[in-house]
Amino acid sequence: MWNEEIECMSREDIFELQLKKLQATVKRAFDKIPFYTEKYTNANVFPEDIETLDDIVKLPFLTKDDLRACYPFGMFAVDKKEIIEVHSSSGTTGKPVVSGYTQGDIDNWGEIVARGLTMMGLDSDDIIQNTHGYGLFTGGFGVHYGAHRLGATIIPISTGQTRRQVEIMADFGSTCLIFTPSYGIYLGEVAKEEGIDFDEIGLKAIGFGAEMWTAEMRDRIEETFKTKAYNIYGLTELMGPGIGMECCAQNGLHIAEDFFYPEIIDPKTGITLPEGTHGELVLTNLERESMPVIRFRTKDLTALHYDTCECGRTLARMERITGRSDDMIKVKGVAVFPSQIEKALLKVSDIEPHYQIIVTRPDIMDEIEIKVEASEALFSDDIKEMMGVKRKIGEYIQNEIGIAVNVSLVAPKSIPRSTKGKIQRVIDKRNLH
Amino acid sequence: MYKITQLSIFLENKRGNLYNTLDLLAANDINIRALSLADTTEFGILRLVVQDPVKAKKILEEHWYIVKNTPIVGAELDDTPGGLSSVLKILNDEEIDLEYLYAFTHEKTEKAILLLQAEDLDNLINILTAYKVPLVPAEEVYNL
Ligand SMILES: [Zn+2]
Secondary structure, three states: OOOHHHHOOOHHHHHHHHHHHHHHHHHHHHHHOHHHHHHHHHOOOOHHHOOOHHHHHHOOOEOHHHHHHOOOOOOOOOOHHHEEEEEEEOOOOOOOEEEEEEHHHHHHHHHHHHHHHHHOOOOOOOEEEEOOOOOOOOOOHHHHHHHHHHOOEEEOOOOOOHHHHHHHHHHHHOOEEEEOHHHHHHHHHHHHHOOOOHHHHOOOEEEEEOOOOOHHHHHHHHHHHOOOEEEEEEEOOOOEEEEEEEOOOOOOEEEOOOOEEEEEEOOOOOOEOOOOOOEEEEEEEOOOOOOOOOOEEEEEEEOEEOOOOOOOOOOOEEOOOOEEHHHOEEEOOEEEOHHHHHHHHOOOOOOOOOEEEEEEOOOOOOEEEEEEEOOOOOOOOOHHHHHHHHHHHHHHHHHHHOOOOEEEEEOOOOOOEOOOOOEOOEEEOOOOO | OOEEEEEEEEEEOOOOHHHHHHHHHHHOOOOEEEEEEEEOOOEEEEEEEEOOHHHHHHHHHHOOOOEEEEEEEEEEOOOOOOHHHHHHHHHHHOOOOEEEEEEEEOOOOOOEEEEEEEOOHHHHHHHHHHOOOOEOOHHHHHOO
16 A cells, blocks of 8 residues: 555544645635635635535535636636646637646645555556656646656556557566556557467556446456556546546545545535435545645536445545536436436447437426337347337336336437437426426 | 248338338339238337338338348138138147238239248248148249
């Protein structure tokens, strides 16, 4: 373990430490950043109102739009000369978000990722081939600083030049690869073509992240590279990759709770949800000199667990991200995500069928209908078999989301498409206002 | 030579769907020899024997229909009362499970032709042949 004192601290002590750090963070933010002074004054909440950790709910959320409004340096709590590095998250809509780092912030980032790399079984003898991009986006930097801290050798090869990646892997004797799941799968195929035998290469670990993945994708990666693959989570606004990292138990990602305070909220109401309940992850920087981000809505959906992990660590674990809160619908009080429907549909057909979720409230109860376009794979000349397919789809979906649905098989191309050929995934016909 | 290519088509059970499908075939000069529709409240399977199954399938698929070729056999029925039941008795005695059957009338001979589908179609053909039930060659059905 890299930092046993923190990583195995009793829950009580963690919470106490978090409270102290939260109080200091809120005070600093309120005093130093006009954005927070104004926001908190308008909400009639002040640093001294934070007497317990639960008091954090008094603070208004911070959204990506808030951060955008502060573009470029409006969120900095220190003089610009203290900032030694900046990153930026992509701005597909409007201005991007700028994230700044002091030397202390970079050191902490390295510390957090060094813990995670240790969880993956790595140490200073290892050679880490980092295929994440190095650029304005935080991408490759988390693992880079973490490897330095750990004393391992980092190969900052970045994404692309895949045949060269394979060559270097073999020549340098990389013991760990860092990639996004989709690039990893491609890299694996190229390596196979080049005649690489992963049994011989003997990788110790894979670190993957930066995009959504399924358990099947992990299986495939582990099968290809003949080693275990560990999830890495992070976002530029709060720091970058490393906020959550998986241990050998592969049962969720340990959050560096001395640096981040995680909460799960109901994305519709904003109410905090209890341990184990799925909802939107909200994160707070507990120790960030440059730019304290407080109660940031990540829009990532997950659940938190606080029981001691098999690996002995007491730090909270977050589950794999299963979707984005933007896509969530609530039916009969249950959160339903298109990703769950997709997962169920993939069990009846290798090619994901086209579908649409229609929510209605004919009387007082919500009803959910899943329209599935019939396809070559789903169709047979036997009406009993067709009824069976329909029933199975219904059962798989119910297993996934926990509530019964009406499935209807409809003709190909019968679900309306936009001009770009996209199907509107969810049609909510309830009049909820 | 006795295996007739039947087209099985997925249809949503909506007013006008059957008409539209048949109309599309008619507009493309596809003659329908026999037709049967198995349906549930929301969807159905339209089974067609047509003159040119290859062309018909191509046209339907161009219009986004899901079409499968299903082999079936056609048996000529005796023009006497009990013609149908005598065939069914054979199948019962030989423990053949039929998936479905439907019938139509031969325009020229005015004889009834029974169309049959079973999981093991070769076995069905062998048994009907052994019992001397006259089978109608596929080409003859297409070109009635
Ligand atoms: Zn663990």
